[in-house]
Amino acid sequence: MGEGRLSELGALAKASGEKAFLVYDPFLKGSETLEKIIANLKNNGVAVIEFNDISPNPRNTSIDAGTELCLKEKCDVVVAIGGGSAIDSAKANALVATNGGECWEYTERAGEEVTRPTKRGLPLIVVPTTAGTGTEATSFAVVNNPAEKRKCTIITPYIYPDIALVDPLIMTTIPSMITALTGLDTFAHALESYISVNATPISEMLSLYSIELFAKSIRKAVNEGENVEARDQMALACGLGGAAIGTAGVTLPHALGQPLGALTDAPHGGTLAACFPQIIEWTLPYAEDKLSKVAGILDPSLDRDLSDTEKSSQLPRILRELYQDLHVDVSFGKYGLKESEIEALADLCFVGFLQDIKAHPKPVTREDVIYLINKCM
């Protein structure tokens, strides 16, 4: 991590290989950042094969086309630059390049046979351009299979990036709305892992520190985009959030937000933001101690003498005020969810995200989910 460290990319890649498979988000095409990266790789004697067929939910077919190109060109190191989709795509490329087959085989699909990778992928260096997903620090890669209408996840320690090169300078040009929504994704990872029934003392530490950095920096990162310190702290918050969900997983907001994103193509962070205050309000009595701690971090002016019950009950209000400061005004309805789709969305939650629902600190029924979706419209 550090300002300007992107310039080390070429030397780091050279230490691992001679020919880089460079995966990047298509919006970077022609950008100064991308040109610098390619020049930096070539100046360090690393040949470059480019690949930018990346969609917001990376498709299994595109990923497999990437792996094929990577193998055909005999690339010996994978470099990814972009948001979560580009990095997840590259993580899958690196893994499948050494383990063979197609990426979908390796995804976790309850009740179906999963191919288990037997070795590490190609050396992998990732450069996140947003502070959001935390994928630079996780053992996950999400794969979308449009033919099967399913999004599933590869989960294996063999898929961790070897190096995450995190340079806040390249984040200073991210537009404020993307900064806000990806930042709220980071907050979601930190908060959900914190209240997860699978939290451990170490994951709680990662979650809390991530929330502290978020609280200190998100307004500045959104409203003063060129504030490098704020970008730096959000980038760290993001990596810590990724590490926390690596242990404790996520809970109900992701279980609602993920399938809403698949249904409506709404931005991931936005789908989470749209259900946070409602889910927290509904969850309150089951996680008062933890939610009161989060409330105190997000609003240090809260009276210290308040009870946990009083303090935690302030959290939905604190979040709504934060959204105003970040100019985030979202709802499931605004993202295009129709009343007639609510039942179907509830079913999708239980089919695809049962593990997240089970990790929630308050037991969740189908009726609860329908009640909450209605609240979020």
Next chain:
Amino acid sequence: MGEGRLSELGALAKASGEKAFLVYDPFLKGSETLEKIIANLKNNGVAVIEFNDISPNPRNTSIDAGTELCLKEKCDVVVAIGGGSAIDSAKANALVATNGGECWEYTERAGEEVTRPTKRGLPLIVVPTTAGTGTEATSFAVVNNPAEKRKCTIITPYIYPDIALVDPLIMTTIPSMITALTGLDTFAHALESYISVNATPISEMLSLYSIELFAKSIRKAVNEGENVEARDQMALACGLGGAAIGTAGVTLPHALGQPLGALTDAPHGGTLAACFPQIIEWTLPYAEDKLSKVAGILDPSLDRDLSDTEKSSQLPRILRELYQDLHVDVSFGKYGLKESEIEALADLCFVGFLQDIKAHPKPVTREDVIYLINKCM
């Protein structure tokens, strides 16, 4: 980590080998804990070779005798139970058993040739009985060489324990004074790594979380020894402190306390406690932001509107009050340091602990050290 997990030791050892080299503190001889451990190992089909020639500062000659026995008996897993000395001794045994030679060769001695280990040691499981050194989570083992009158440290990633089995139940019988002084050692690791010039965002997180757990639990652990939750939190604080110094190292208190311990055989935690308030007072203007944060954690009743300068200046008072609650009343003079030895102690600091002095946030001269030692008499 967890209450009662000591019972898993036998199965964990069996997963690594058939014959355990069991290193333990001599005070455990005949104890119920040790008998349980030996029975647990044997019941899981693991033969046991015992070794308990452990002194408070583990001697190179004893360690080498241990390694010889371990090799002669063809032990294939090392198990340690005890305080920092027993664990450090076992860490050195496991490393030298696979790398050959004598333990002293592997210690860092500025300007002398050091043998670098080329492979991991034997599988190593450690069971700490105190919450203090954090050695269960570090890549260090301290070795005392009485013939050369030097204490030096083996530093290599190959020496990390494979498993640290931390069971707060075995800590509930530790006497209150040992609990207090080892607890202050943990606090020293957390605070010194936090203010170290080598601190990183991640090490700062580890340090701060360790200090939070310490603040919440040390009084209970000392004054209600059987409080398992307090023992558990101190054990976690200890491991986090170890992990923090693994990155950021320690600073001036350790540079004074270590050679004082070598001179007078005073307990390590006590030597640190005896110089903390004085060193902090002297350091204040160089680390106001961090020390004010520590003051706020240790004394949550501090007025939040105080400036960093005001808040940090309360820290020496807060520590002195904490010492009273822990019944810790120590000074360099009480530990037997004579006025006539002050100059020699100052020299020892600069000879053996220059790296710690250099990591201190305020520049340190020999005159400063002499001034501070006088303050600590």
